[in-house]
Amino acid sequence: xxxxxxxxxxxxxxxxxxxxxxxxxxxxxxxxxxxxxxxxxxxxxxxxxxxxxxxxxxxxxxxxxxxxxxxxxxxxxxxxxxxxxxxxxxxxxxxxxxxxxxxxxxxxxxxxxxxxxxxxxxxxxxxxxxxxxxxxxxxxxxxxxxxxxxxx
Amino acid sequence: xxxxxxxxxxxxxxxxxxxxxxxxxxxxxxxxxxxxxxxxxxxxxxxxxxxxxxxxxxxxxxxxxxxxxxxxxxxxxxxxxxxxxxxxxxxxxxxxxxxxxxxxxxxxxxxxxxxxxxxxxxxxxxxxxxxxxxxxxxxxxxxxxxxxxxxxxxxxxxxxxxxxxxxxxxxxxxxxxxxxxxxxxxxxxxxxxxxxxxxxxxxxxxxxxxxxxxxxxxxxxxxxxxxxxxxxxxxxxxxxxxxxxxxxxxxxxxxxxxxxxxxxxxxxxxxxxxxxxxxxxxxxxxxxxxxxxxxxxxxx
Ligand SMILES: [Zn+2]
Ligand SMILES: [Zn+2]
Numbered sequence: 379x380x381x382x383x384x385x386x387x388x389x390x391x392x393x394x395x396x397x398x399x400x401x402x403x404x405x406x407x408x409x410x411x412x413x414x415x416x417x418x419x420x421x422x423x424x425x426x427x428x429x430x431x432x433x434x435x436x437x438x439x440x441x442x443x444x445x446x447x448x449x450x451x452x453x454x455x456x457x458x459x460x461x462x463x464x465x466x467x468x469x470x471x472x473x474x475x476x477x478x479x480x481x482x483x484x485x486x487x488x489x490x491x492x493x494x495x496x497x498x499x500x501x502x503x504x505x506x507x508x509x510x511x512x513x514x515x516x517x518x519x520x521x522x523x524x525x526x527x528x529x530x
Numbered sequence: 531x532x533x534x535x536x537x538x539x540x541x542x543x544x545x546x547x548x549x550x551x552x553x554x555x556x557x558x559x560x561x562x563x564x565x566x567x568x569x570x571x572x573x574x575x576x577x578x579x580x581x582x583x584x585x586x587x588x589x590x591x592x593x594x595x596x597x598x599x600x601x602x603x604x605x606x607x608x609x610x611x612x613x614x615x616x617x618x619x620x621x622x623x624x625x626x627x628x629x630x631x632x633x634x635x636x637x638x639x640x641x642x643x644x645x646x647x648x649x650x651x652x653x654x655x656x657x658x659x660x661x662x663x664x665x666x667x668x669x670x671x672x673x674x675x676x677x678x679x680x681x682x683x684x685x686x687x688x689x690x691x692x693x694x695x696x697x698x699x700x701x702x703x704x705x706x707x708x709x710x711x712x713x714x715x716x717x718x719x720x721x722x723x724x725x726x727x728x729x730x731x732x733x734x735x736x737x738x739x740x741x742x743x744x745x746x747x748x749x750x751x752x753x754x755x756x757x758x759x760x761x762x763x764x765x766x767x768x769x770x771x772x773x774x775x776x777x778x779x780x781x782x783x784x785x786x787x788x789x790x791x792x793x794x795x796x797x798x799x800x801x802x803x804x805x806x807x808x809x810x811x812x813x814x815x816x817x818x819x820x821x822x823x824x825x826x827x828x829x830x
Binding site: 419421422456 | 740803
């Protein structure tokens, strides 16, 4: 989770949505993901989707990976990760705008998934990054970026 | 006169409460007013002495009967009258008290209103869009449905040449009448490349974005990057099958305007497992219609 938080901090420094995502199998990090909405112009390119693509591109699969996320995944990403049969889904702070692990929608209940979901791992740091982003107080972000930021 | 016979049984997928014929009820105490001439005076006084904030959807008066309070507030009607007297209300203006069943909330549809007002007079503000959605063929005329079917044909064609499941999606700009992207299911190559996800990625490319995926048989409109084009704002999506949770939420992020699908799916999130598009907490809501060319979609 420390690594995921570092990724989120780096995203914030670039004026991007501060969400970190890392897939780990055993003790081995196999991929990281970052929000890629602006470059792709595709609003579904959340960090989790980016991470899944990187894993697949490397010829691997997300199966049996622990998915570490700084923020509760949205319903889209939660559904994707559960359907890909990750081993566990672990996240930091809740996402009361889109959260798919109970905050807005309970995707696991909808899908009848038994995959363990572990919440509130270092939630304060993840939340502080989000608050900074949505308050637009990130001193490193150029003004134009702050204005055109897209919500996760 | 020759008429186009539509094979579609189009219906709107609406939030559950709109589909309820009669609303849940709650019991109240009502008393007769002995002097008709004093009616308005009694209402005024009662509103001050015993206000009913959670029964604001009801009229206080029904003929010569006046609504006192929820039945759960007092053990008996006599207790309610005694309480009124203790508050300085002139109870000689009231006659017998009885328990009456009334609806527990404001009706959201005309049908609910008609049923509710038989119990007790109730307020109602008709929502024209809701009434249209509830009516035959979701209120669309034959000609409109014919137009929708034309777009669905493109989704069907994409489904037939799909390399994954036989499912397809077409995204259309109803304003310009142009198809923006068409995609089939590609689950064989990539587990997340459901046809709607691919079609949304192609919309991104049509607007000059890099998109995320390379695809072959699917296509998109080039040069769609006018300044007003932003994600799927204002666009309609035509799907042979009800989308899953992932794809349904992706349509929220992409700000689609309407989703039309042919047939339901066991893992569908727009009518089967849930009605994701009616989740109040989400920041964008789209309309959903089903049953468009359902026979053709079933045959895939
Ligand atoms: Zn997401
Ligand atoms: Zn899907």
